[in-house]
Amino acid sequence: MQQLDDRTLSDIIQTGLAQRNWRGQRVLVLIPDATRTMPMPRYFAMVRAALRDAGAAAQTWMVALGTHPAMDDAALSSLLGVDVHALHRDEPDIRVVNHAWQDPSALVLVGTISAAQMHALSNGMTSEDVPVRVNRAVLTHDHILICGPVFPHEVVGFSGGNKYLFPGISGPDVINATHWLGALLTSYAIIGTANTAVRAVIDAAAALIPTPRYAICSVVTTDGVWGTFVDTPEAAWEQAAACSAEVHVRWLSAPVQRVIAVLPTMYDELWVGSKGMYKSEPVVADGGEVVIYAPHLHEISVVHGATIRAIGYHVRDYFLAQWDRFSHLPKGVIAHSTHLRGVGTYHDGVERPRIRVTLATGISAADCAAINLGYADYRTIDPAALANTHDPQTLVIPRAGEYLYRLR
Numbered sequence: 001m002q003q004l005d006d007r008t009l010s011d012i013i014q015t016g017l018a019q020r021n022w023r024g025q026r027v028l029v030l031i032p033d034a035t036r037t038m039p040m041p042r043y044f045a046m047v048r049a050a051l052r053d054a055g056a057a058a059q060t061w062m063v064a065l066g067t068h069p070a071m072d073d074a075a076l077s078s079l080l081g082v083d084v085h086a087l088h089r090d091e092p093d094i095r096v097v098n099h100a101w102q103d104p105s106a107l108v109l110v111g112t113i114s115a116a117q118m119h120a121l122s123n124g125m126t127s128e129d130v131p132v133r134v135n136r137a138v139l140t141h142d143h144i145l146i147c148g149p150v151f152p153h154e155v156v157g158f159s160g161g162n163k164y165l166f167p168g169i170s171g172p173d174v175i176n177a178t179h180w181l182g183a184l185l186t187s188y189a190i191i192g193t194a195n196t197a198v199r200a201v202i203d204a205a206a207a208l209i210p211t212p213r214y215a216i217c218s219v220v221t222t223d224g225v226w227g228t229f230v231d232t233p234e235a236a237w238e239q240a241a242a243c244s245a246e247v248h249v250r251w252l253s254a255p256v257q258r259v260i261a262v263l264p265t266m267y268d269e270l271w272v273g274s275k276g277m278y279k280s281e282p283v284v285a286d287g288g289e290v291v292i293y294a295p296h297l298h299e300i301s302v303v304h305g306a307t308i309r310a311i312g313y314h315v316r317d318y319f320l321a322q323w324d325r326f327s328h329l330p331k332g333v334i335a336h337s338t339h340l341r342g343v344g345t346y347h348d349g350v351e352r353p354r355i356r357v358t359l360a361t362g363i364s365a366a367d368c369a370a371i372n373l374g375y376a377d378y379r380t381i382d383p384a385a386l387a388n389t390h391d392p393q394t395l396v397i398p399r400a401g402e403y404l405y406r407l408r
Contacts, residue, residue, distance in 0.1 A: 001246065003224035006042065013147065014044075014050050015214060016230020018307035020143070020214055023055035028141035030164040031066045031148060033071055034079050035272045037402060038149045038220050041081025047147055047216065048094060061096045061136060064148070064168025067175060067332065068272070070098040071103045099135055099169040109209035115203065118177070121229060125184050126177070132205045133171030146215040146233055152248055152404035154278040154339050155182035158195040160217050161237025162206035167238035167332075174205050176331040181294075183316055183335035187278050192404045194241045203234060217264045219243040219276040221402065231282045232247035243327045249404045255285035257393040262383050263294035270363070271301035273403030274340040277357055281342050281407045283395065290342075292400075295378045298362035300371065307333045312372035315344035318351050340373070 004012070031045065032038055043060070049060055063071055063079075076096055084096050100234040100247040111132050119127040138144060155178065167175040168396045182190055182198045190196050206213065215233040218238035219226045227243040229236040259365035263277030276292045284290055300308050308327060316338040319326050326334060344353035358374030360381050368375035397405070 001226055001243075003226060004228060006046075009042065009225055009228055010046050010050075011168055012228050013046050013230060014053075016067075016216065017047075017050050017054060019213075019230075020212075022051055022143065023057075024057050025142040026058045026140070027051055027056050027060070027063045027143045028137050029059055029060075029147055031061055031079075031166075033063050033065055033068055034075060035068065035266055036149055036151075036159075037222060037266075038218065039225065041080050043216070043218070044080045045408055046080070048063045048146070051145075056093075058093050059095070060062075060095065060141065060217060062137060062169060063096075063098050064164045065099045065101055066167040067172075067303055070100075078263070084335045097223075098387040101169070101171070105173075106135055106339075107133040108139060109133050110138070111207075111208070113177075113204055117204065118201070121204060122181050122197045125197065126181055128177070128179050129178045130201075130205075131173045132166075132208050133173055134165060134205075134209065137169070138209050139162055141211060144209070144211050144213045145178075145211065146217070148216075149220050150237060150242065150244045151402075152192040152279065153273070154337070155179050156189035156198045156202065157190050157193040158199075158241040158244055158307055160240055161215060161233045162202050162213075165209065165213075166202045167206045170205070172293055172330065172332070174202075178202060179335035180331035181304050182330075183338045186216055186316060186343050187339045188281055191278055191282070192245065192406065194238070195247070206233065209347070211213075219247050219404075221247065222399065226335070248402070249379050249406055251408050252283045252395070253404055254392075255283055255288070255406055255407060256395045257285055257288045259284055259288075259290045259405075260381065260383050260386055260394065260396045261292050262396065262398050263292060263401060264295065264399045265296050267294065267401060268297060268300050269299040270297065270340070270359075270361075271336065273297055273401070274336070276397070277340050277342065279401055280395070280397060281355065284355045286354055289374075290394050291357055291358045291360050291376060291381070293360045293378060293381055293383055295362060300363065300367075304330075304336070308337065309371060311337060312370070313337045313341040313357070314372060315341050315346060315351060317344065317346040321346050
């Protein structure tokens with residue numbers, strides 16, 4: 001497999017977009033925020049030029065935040081590789097905006113997934129009506145174009161495709177329903193699996209949007225672009241997921257006792273930095289440990305920190321056994337708690353996680369204890385030195401969160 005150079009990438013995008021008529025269309029382009037690895041300046045330049053050449057009347061580039069913090073103009077400029085102030089001034093057909101997920105007036109109800117349908121889609125794991133609310137921009141534009149990467153993902157199996165709608169620009173109902181379904185299935189079982197119950201729910205929600213949808217799904221690493229597929233969101237995502245399974249999965253022949261997951265600085269809070277745990281958990285032996293090493297990380301979550309501090313991090317069965325205590329809280333936050341703590345059991349009031357999770361970050365020992373995670377002083381850990389010891393029981397992962405580690 002070879003990386004795509006700019007000429008090849010541009011040809012794929014132009015050829016793919018030429019399959020649809022964009023003339024006179026108001027196009028809503030959905031893109032990731034800075035917590036996803038993608039050479040967004042390259043795509044922004046190529047896609048906006050291709051849409052303009054194809055006669056698109058207007059382009060709104062919306063950051064599909066999910067429930068991440070909004071990006072200010074400086075962050076948006078860095079993400080896209082252009083000064084957004086100058087862009088809005090010089091190219092009036094282009095707008096760059098954040099998804100306003102905290103503003104109910106920004107959302108519109110496009111339908112409901114019934115309890116019976118949820119029961120069928122989830123293979124009986126959950127049965128509840130799920131109102132499908134999404135940013136109302138999907139109805140004020142003539143076409144939706146998803147432009148984002150595909151990676152192994154802890155909630156849905158592989159990210160990308162219609163996930164840029166749900167949770168990307170959706171309201172809390174679908175976010176909570178899909179994340180909780182993922183938690184019931186467990187990240188351990190679902191990550192790196194293409195066709196999952198969560199993906200089925202997301203695709204069902206997307207089908208309720210009347211606006212035509214198209215997608216540019218890419219497989220990227222920090223080294224470059226390995227694949228880009230342009231088609232319907234479902235078809236483009238399916239091709240990209242197959243490519244990602246080759247590019248983003250690293251295989252070990254035997255489990256290890258300890259993982260040192262070195263987070264890149266783009267993961268600036270535990271809410272997203274927990275990917276260092278999700279993507280290494282499958283190769284850790286029972287009783288082993290994942291150490292999230294990130295001296296730069298001082299925040300649990302800007303948005304959800306208060307709830308996480310109230311409930312801590314626990315295995316799924318801890319919550320299920322005491323559901324009356326937790327049922328009033330956002331299921332998406334509870335799901336995050338279970339994903340980071342990993343699989344385990346809860347019997348007779350005793351919680352037994354399969355592995356230990358330790359933070360070697362800027363989060364204090366007291367805070368780690370309060371949220372039910374281990375603590376290590378990052379100053380006592382030298383990832384480079386540990387990597388050079390070639391200890392078969394210790395795996396040091398640079399830029400943790402980019403690749404999924406699995407056992408053969």
